[in-house]
Amino acid sequence: MWLLEELQKLYDLPKRDPAVEGIECEVEVDIDDLLDMDDDRQRTLFLQKLLSSAKSKENIKEFIERLLEKIKTL
Numbered sequence: 001m002w003l004l005e006e007l008q009k010l011y012d013l014p015k016r017d018p019a020v021e022g023i024e025c026e027v028e029v030d031i032d033d034l035l036d037m038d039d040d041r042q043r044t045l046f047l048q049k050l051l052s053s054a055k056s057k058e059n060i061k062e063f064i065e066r067l068l069e070k071i072k073t074l
Helices: 002-010 031-036 040-050 057-071
Strands: none
Touching: 002 057, 031 040, 031 057, 040 057
16 A cells, blocks of 8 residues: 555645545556566666656655665565
């Protein structure tokens, strides 16, 4: 749920209840793809490119750092 909420913030989408209606986002982050990458540098470059169309560009770096920390626990 954290990932979806953060993507909504980055793309400046209205907050909705995913149990009630589908949430449409301009991008989908596949955690398995990130885990398959060799290192954090590769993950960071991939995410920067993937999120390049985000409306909230100033928050991309923080989002990537937090996401990389979270996936290390998986």
